[in-house]
Amino acid sequence: MPIPEEFIQELKSRNDIVDVVAAYVNLKRSGRNMVGLCPFHNEKTPSFNVSRENEFFYCFGCGAGGDVITFIKKAENLDYIDAVKFLAQRAGMSMPEDSRDSGLAHLKNRIYEANREAARFYHKQLYTPEGKQALDYLRKRNLSEKTIIHFGLGYSPPSRFELVNHLKSKGFTNQEIIQANLANLSKKGYPFDRFSDRVMFPIIDLRGNVIAFGGRIMSDIKPKYLNTSDTPVFNKSRNLFALQFAKNKAKGQLILVEGYMDVIALHQAGFENTVATLGTSLTQEQALIIKRYCDEVVICYDADEAGQKATSRAIAILRGVDLHIRVLRVPDGKDPDEYIKNHGEQGAARFRMLLDKSSNDIQFRLDSLKKQYHLELSDQRVEYLTEAVKVLAQLDSSIEQDVYLSELSNELNVEKQAVKMQMQKYQKRQFRDARKKEQRDIYDAMTAKNDKINSEKFYNLRAANAEEGLISLIMKNPDTAKQIFRQLSPGQFMTSFNRKVYEILKKHSESGGECTMTCISGEFSNEETGSIARILASRPRENDPGRAAEEYIRILTEENEKMTPEQIAQADTQTIMEQLRKLKEKKK
Numbered sequence: 001m002p003i004p005e006e007f008i009q010e011l012k013s014r015n016d017i018v019d020v021v022a023a024y025v026n027l028k029r030s031g032r033n034m035v036g037l038c039p040f041h042n043e044k045t046p047s048f049n050v051s052r053e054n055e056f057f058y059c060f061g062c063g064a065g066g067d068v069i070t071f072i073k074k075a076e077n078l079d080y081i082d083a084v085k086f087l088a089q090r091a092g093m094s095m096p097e098d099s100r101d102s103g104l105a106h107l108k109n110r111i112y113e114a115n116r117e118a119a120r121f122y123h124k125q126l127y128t129p130e131g132k133q134a135l136d137y138l139r140k141r142n143l144s145e146k147t148i149i150h151f152g153l154g155y156s157p158p159s160r161f162e163l164v165n166h167l168k169s170k171g172f173t174n175q176e177i178i179q180a181n182l183a184n185l186s187k188k189g190y191p192f193d194r195f196s197d198r199v200m201f202p203i204i205d206l207r208g209n210v211i212a213f214g215g216r217i218m219s220d221i222k223p224k225y226l227n228t229s230d231t232p233v234f235n236k237s238r239n240l241f242a243l244q245f246a247k248n249k250a251k252g253q254l255i256l257v258e259g260y261m262d263v264i265a266l267h268q269a270g271f272e273n274t275v276a277t278l279g280t281s282l283t284q285e286q287a288l289i290i291k292r293y294c295d296e297v298v299i300c301y302d303a304d305e306a307g308q309k310a311t312s313r314a315i316a317i318l319r320g321v322d323l324h325i326r327v328l329r330v331p332d333g334k335d336p337d338e339y340i341k342n343h344g345e346q347g348a349a350r351f352r353m354l355l356d357k358s359s360n361d362i363q364f365r366l367d368s369l370k371k372q373y374h375l376e377l378s379d380q381r382v383e384y385l386t387e388a389v390k391v392l393a394q395l396d397s398s399i400e401q402d403v404y405l406s407e408l409s410n411e412l413n414v415e416k417q418a419v420k421m422q423m424q425k426y427q428k429r430q431f432r433d434a435r436k437k438e439q440r441d442i443y444d445a446m447t448a449k450n451d452k453i454n455s456e457k458f459y460n461l462r463a464a465n466a467e468e469g470l471i472s473l474i475m476k477n478p479d480t481a482k483q484i485f486r487q488l489s490p491g492q493f494m495t496s497f498n499r500k501v502y503e504i505l506k507k508h509s510e511s512g513g514e515c516t517m518t519c520i521s522g523e524f525s526n527e528e529t530g531s532i533a534r535i536l537a538s539r540p541r542e543n544d545p546g547r548a549a550e551e552y553i554r555i556l557t558e559e560n561e562k563m564t565p566e567q568i569a570q571a572d573t574q575t576i577m578e579q580l581r582k583l584k585e586k587k588k
């Protein structure tokens with residue numbers, strides 16, 4: 001890593017991990033640690049721990065863990081250098097000279113600049129004779145001048161070279177223009193504009209960078225919508241259109257729509273808490289981002305069949321991250337943009353009414369479910385009932401549950417008590433399955449059965465546990481660390497992951513650095529820092545670290561001397577006798 005350790009230490013001291021995490025997670029004190037609901041997986045009881053003292057976080061539920069930099073990497077979807085920059089900015093520090101222009105960071109900056117320049121270029125094109133048709137289109141959709149500017153809308157001219165030439169005249173290289181996905185490469189090897197004859201919608205991230213574009217075609221050519229493919233600064237499954245505006249207007253609720261035009265029409269009508277996915281169906285990553293800004297999502301997709309299917313998928317994903325869901329249906333098969341436009345001045349008021357009338361997702365799910373069965377046949381009625389109670393079982397409110405149970409029993413002409421029993425049976429089974437899974441997970445964690453980071457642990461459990469004890473001691477007790485480094489060479493570690501951690505800690509210590517999470521996290525992946533955080537989180541504080549170190553070193557020496565099954569198979573009798581004698585001596 002090109003960033004000097006002194007800088008990282010300063011960064012860390014100015015970005016207290018508890019303060020940083022508290023901006024994302026509601027933390028409560030619990031003993032020496034702070035705990036809260038994990039932002040990286042869905043849970044109802046808090047298993048996300050933050051230790052101010054030892055500068056790390058760890059989730060016992062999903063295994064996410066690390067230092068303050070790892071946290072920002074994960075929470076903001078940044079790479080290491082950008083996460084450091086993020087924290088430096090937060091603390092008002094400027095980055096050290098030599099790290100500023102590392103290859104990838106430099107390329108990303110150039111892509112941001114090229115995108116910004118392209119957005120300006122496209123916007124200007126709207127007001128040229130060529131762009132008139134596009135401007136007319138936007139005006140016909142009732143968009144005001146203010147809205148067009150607010151969203152930075154634009155037009156990409158039909159010539160295939162205008163943007164490329166413009167960017168080149170501003171000093172961008174072919175390579176940069178192609179990496180930004182603003183141009184494609186022809187068979188003959190020259191770049192040409194990716195977007196032509198399209199209304200352009202810039203996609204902007206939460207920090208105000210233009211990261212991509214969506215383009216709607218003006219002619220009949222397919223596809224109707226074309227988006228930027230993933231680039232070093234853009235991943236379509238991790239961004240949402242207009243979130244940079246909507247996040248400050250959410251007040252607990254976001255409206256989720258399908259298209260750019262729906263978002264823009266709703267914002268103009270005063271519903272500035274509206275966002276859209278970027279030409280794909282909703283992903284779990286997007287749902288977790290949404291969850292940061294609200295508790296409730298109103299899904300308002302198109303009324304056609306595709307839109308209704310997308311609604312079902314979105315419900316499943318949003319439920320998965322524990323968000324409240326409402327479903328808004330626009331009448332007459334219209335999409336929200338058309339609906340508002342068709343009602344002219346009353347559009348906003350009418351949409352507000354629809355919003356107030358929107359119901360929770362249970363009704364939507366029961367309705368979609370019902371369509372799959374012929375309820376006049378008794379066996380189909382039973383099947384519908386079996387599936388319907390599974391939906392009701394997910395309701396948190398018992399009053400709501402009761403209302404739906406009554407409706408269901410009336411509808412199917414079945415005793416309410418029988419319907420209720422069916423639901424409770426399902427709930428019991430679910431509870432039992434969850435308990436079983438929990439026990440299995442605990443067992444697997446204890447035996448390191450599925451440890452992906454340290455796959456050798458399962459076969460060297462005693463040694464690996466001692467190794468982890470030593471790593472934890474080193475990171476928590478600087479005095480004991482020196483003693484361990486003197487006594488133990490990395491070669492004595494039996495599992496390679498723990499050996500790598502030990503080597504890096506030793507190297508840091510020998511060059512006068514600290515053995516904390518923050519100082520070493522740059523050398524590990526997110527999953528690896530998660531593993532190190534687990535080591536720290538799962539070990540209690542030692543009362544006598546020196547003695548504990550001696551004990552771990554003794555175990556490790558003993559395990560090193562044990563012969564492997566292969567060695568035993570190849571050894572002669574004398575060697576085996578010698579080994580046994582040694583073992584006996586130790587027992588005395």
Ligand SMILES: [Zn+2]
Nearest residue numbers: 038041059062
């Ligand atoms: Zn978690």
